[in-house]
Amino acid sequence: MKNQDPVSLTQSLLRFDTVNPPGRERDCAHHAGAMLQEWGYKVEYHEYADRRTSVIARAGGSDAKAPLCLTGHLDVVSLGTRKWSHDPFAGETAGDRLYGRGSSDMKAGVAAILIAARTMAKKLSGTPGVVLVLTAAEEGGCIGSKKLAETQLLGRAGAIVVGEPTSNYPFVGHKGSLKFNASFRGVSAHGSMPHLGENAVYKAARAVAKLEAFDFKAKKHPIMGEPTLNVGTFEGGSGVNLVPDLAKIGVDIRTVPGVDHKKVLQRIKQLLGKAEMDVFSDLPPVSTAPDDEWMQRVFEICKPVLGKKPRARTATYMTDAANLLKVYAGVPTVVLGPGEAQMAHQTDEYCNMERIRESVAIYEALIDDWIR
Ligand SMILES: [Zn+2]
DSSP: OTTOOHHHHHHHHHTSOOBTTTOOOHHHHHHHHHHHHHTTOEEEEEEEETTEEEEEEEEOOOSSSOOEEEEEEOOBOOOOSSOOSSOTTTTOEETTEEESTTIIIIIHHHHHHHHHHHHHGGGOTTSOOEEEEEESOOTTTOHHHHHHHTSSTTOOOSEEEEOOSSTTOOBOEEOEEEEEEEEEEOBOOBTTOGGGSBOHHHHHHHHHHHHHTOOOOOOOBTTTBOOEEEEEEEEEOSOTTBOOSEEEEEEEEEEOTTOOHHHHHHHHHHHHTTOEEEEEEEEOOEEOOTTOHHHHHHHHHHHHHHTSOOOOOOBSSOOTHHHHHHHSTTOOEEEOOSSOGGGTTOTTOEEEHHHHHHHHHHHHHHHHHHHO
16 A cells, blocks of 8 residues: 555545445545555544545644645446446556546545645644545535534634546636425316316426526626526426426526525525425535635646646536535635546546646645645
């Protein structure tokens, strides 16, 4: 284990089946935790449900300055319905590509965090140090980090690096997410006598038309642009000759800084009338000013790898940072990792091995910069 390079460590993580659902991150979490312990880290585990294990590891620490947090998730999405041409769990390589479910999203990122943590382990004592947070259940709702943020285990941090796939381009944040289902009730009747019933599909359809025209009344964010709303699902009725007494829609809203989730929900509630709303995801946007002092240092550190100074851009997807920031309130946060964003959740997912090595160098430089 001592001499493992970033690629072979990624391969060893890929061999753990952490497909979520059901998740089963425990073995992978303990594998990472055991290594960290061997390198001198203080390791704690958190299980919010059976085998849904997150790892929190610390080294160094000082009163003067909080540690740097590096975070990644251990679970991966399902394999999808199309056939893979590479074994998704074997860590097969071809040219510079390393194949596997989670190679880009984001076991390469976790491996790079671990290798950087190993290199820097001996230098952390007496410094602000680092806190590593490897989460379960990120995919499909960031549940693992949500549960972690409800415990005391996270401690404090002064900045966050999220190792999600960005091809090593530093993103200064991402949109927030607000997701809900709404159910519309009606009264059933024979399809030949609709006047005797109350059609739930009509109610849902009217609501969908209103949602399509929904105006957030939000200012355009200079980097993230505008909030969006999408009606993703629509179900209703049980037979063509019946007046439907139930219809349901599923709605996905992505917000930008300045949009108040509570107010948006209030306005939508009014618009939907008597529908029952079930909000199952409510996470604020993550955003750091590009001219933040630390973010500028991150840009400088990435510059030689990218060949040019990064511009302020944001990721399209959600991350655990939205939950971690409930505890590490207000700290600058960068999304920065070796995977390829467009490979996430794809059949034959791969990452580029050279990027993993570059990412290790970036993380080491970020830690080194933080503890000076
Ligand atoms: Zn991810």
